[in-house]
Amino acid sequence: MDGEKGILRYRGYNIEDLAEKSSFTEVMYLLLYGSLPTASQLAVFEGSLTQHTLVHENIVKVFEVFPAGSHPMGQLMTLIASLSSFYPDSLNPNKSPEATNLTIIRLLAKMPTLAAMIQKKGKGHPVLYPQNKYDYVTNFLYMTFGNVTEEFTPDPVITDAMNKLLILHADHEQNCSTSTVRIVGSSHANLYASIGAGIAALWGPRHGGANQEVLEMLEYIRDNDNGNVKKVVAEAKDKKRLLFGFGHRVYKNFDPRAKIIKKACDNILKKLGVHDPLLEIAKELEEAALNDPYFIERKLYPNVDFYSGIIYKALGFPTPMFTVLFALGRLPGWVSQWKEMRERNEDIGRPRQIYTGEIQRPFVGIKERK
Numbered sequence: 001m002d003g004e005k006g007i008l009r010y011r012g013y014n015i016e017d018l019a020e021k022s023s024f025t026e027v028m029y030l031l032l033y034g035s036l037p038t039a040s041q042l043a044v045f046e047g048s049l050t051q052h053t054l055v056h057e058n059i060v061k062v063f064e065v066f067p068a069g070s071h072p073m074g075q076l077m078t079l080i081a082s083l084s085s086f087y088p089d090s091l092n093p094n095k096s097p098e099a100t101n102l103t104i105i106r107l108l109a110k111m112p113t114l115a116a117m118i119q120k121k122g123k124g125h126p127v128l129y130p131q132n133k134y135d136y137v138t139n140f141l142y143m144t145f146g147n148v149t150e151e152f153t154p155d156p157v158i159t160d161a162m163n164k165l166l167i168l169h170a171d172h173e174q175n176c177s178t179s180t181v182r183i184v185g186s187s188h189a190n191l192y193a194s195i196g197a198g199i200a201a202l203w204g205p206r207h208g209g210a211n212q213e214v215l216e217m218l219e220y221i222r223d224n225d226n227g228n229v230k231k232v233v234a235e236a237k238d239k240k241r242l243l244f245g246f247g248h249r250v251y252k253n254f255d256p257r258a259k260i261i262k263k264a265c266d267n268i269l270k271k272l273g274v275h276d277p278l279l280e281i282a283k284e285l286e287e288a289a290l291n292d293p294y295f296i297e298r299k300l301y302p303n304v305d306f307y308s309g310i311i312y313k314a315l316g317f318p319t320p321m322f323t324v325l326f327a328l329g330r331l332p333g334w335v336s337q338w339k340e341m342r343e344r345n346e347d348i349g350r351p352r353q354i355y356t357g358e359i360q361r362p363f364v365g366i367k368e369r370k
Helices: 015-021 024-033 039-050 057-064 072-086 097-123 136-145 156-168 176-185 191-203 210-224 229-237 256-272 277-291 293-297 304-315 319-343
Strands: none
Touching (some): 015 024, 024 136, 057 072, 072 191, 072 319, 097 136, 097 191, 097 319, 136 156, 176 191, 210 319, 229 277, 277 293, 304 319
């Protein structure tokens, strides 16, 4: 990453090229193994994923006892961590590279199935099993939006947008969740437990919940400001109100991911013919941020969270599912970081801290304390 210049690369490849010319599974392979796959390597990799998409029926039983209305991230965190109970061989920290790779493949393959199960449960619909005839992203969309009562084939425009969203979220240096995965994994905790910890970190609204905050902000503007975007922008400029989805902690220029996803967002809205007051408010806010000198001078451009929330809303994902989708995209990055750390045999993580309390005090019995 180069925050000053607005550059993001995965293993040397510009994010723009990867998003435009590759698939999510190609990017997975790149992050995991260090180079883009050949056609034959990709076919073997995708074939391995396809063979491991089903989850154990007892995991489905665990899933079924979650209370109705329980948060999707709580469900995902529990289900991912539970995989270590179903694959006890993953607990061995000294496994062969081949055995470790199988654990990685299992996790990558089952994540879309689990995410789709969570979406279906929220709707009260029966779960759909994965179909081997579909590629990774198409299979996820089928399990998420298909129904047992009819045939379903995802629109290519939607599949392309979902590929791009997942690619753009695949890795992003040592953010909170990635650092969590590495430090938990440094204890030689198994991969499933390490990723479960990363999901817990991502769940926080200051991290993975950013795109959810964007939608909640739009809902507030609709319900409490009568959709008056000019008023909202004026209050933001007077520092009377916070706007979510603008600017970035690292990128001091335009978020390079936002440029890519804006185009996909426009394509999705046009293709679906969506007419939603929230999306109209979002477009007005975007227009203000891209043209108002206040936002331009401060480089408060719409970021990837702004556009991803709009797309997820347009596709029909409920707001609490947004962070699950973030986790689905970030998974190969987390796994790659865990894999790198284990292959380097890094020492256990132990962050240092500066103690600022009393240095030494005499002990006073409880009766004498005042």
